[in-house]
Amino acid sequence: MKASLCFIACLLSFSAAEQDERLPNKCEVCKFLTTELQSALDKTGRSKEVLELGEVLDTGKRRRKIQYNTSETRLTEAVDNICEGILQYRIHAERPGSLRYAKGISQTMSTLKNLVNKGVKVELGVPYELWDEPSVEVADMKRQCENMLEEYEEVVEDWYFNHQEQRLEKFLCETHVLRNSDSECLKETWKGDMGIKESAEESEKEWIEGKEGKGQTDDAGEL
Template identity: 40%
Template sequence: MLFYITIVSLFDLSTGLSSNPEVSLPTKCEVCRILVYEVLQRLRETTSSQSLLVSSTPTGSKSIKYDKSELRFYNVFQEPPICNRMLQYKLHKERTGCGRFHKDTPETLRSLRELVQRGVDVKLDVPLEMWDQPSVEITSLFKQVK
């Protein structure tokens, strides 16, 4: 019975954020689209025409192109881990759909930074030091990919 209560409590905690009208967690489709985009980016970064020596026998050796090797697959996902790239995204509340997740700084945050640089005293619920920290939506994106 205690186990059941613990699971229900954890479920309530996890769904509590999604019931908040200000927090719109990423859907599975958004997560998938961003992950595919990042994988394609890494595939473009790791492209090479080199061949790898797979096995060597007295009768000959076998080589595989790097582009079709398992090593490339490993490098795409693990060196550095692809899920860490999700933390580079920023949430753009002024946009809708998958466009709300992008790597550049949101217009709202950019405007607030300009005001701070001009000397205007900006009061928000979030301290200035935490402006660059990932939001709840970005953290959820990271956890769903991981």
């Protein structure tokens, strides 16, 4: 019974967590900006394509050739709409700090949807069809990402052409963006959520069994 009550309290607190006014800080924005940009660059890092630079109709001059994977074109293509990728993140309320931002459905939301599928009425204050929409926090991170990318455009270019021996996160975030700010979020790494998953599944099972024990299985429960 105690575990069930804890589980219900956890679920009820989820709505508040989703609407938390604690918007992403500068460290978190830089962390995920560099994650997305590095991921985009990694996809084209081994390209053997060669670009020819110069006017097509300029037959009097020899066109210059350059490797795509070291070209400005590759960087431009990677940067274009990079902050749109932020909208794929979701709030994982069961995780601490910057780790609450991750792609894919959160364990808490997965549990809530499982309850809905079992006929339990779950009220989060927003329509069910909007549960998968980006949260206020994620939308704000996208906005901050765009502003940060514009402000530090030259720094990103400097790293790309001259300092790729350094990690992008270290060069952009630690050395420039967060030079006089808190950078603790950069040290946060996720080590897996199996423990959280098992705990949530056990609590859900106990909660459902508790409803069954009270003869409430015929009607949809309400949370």
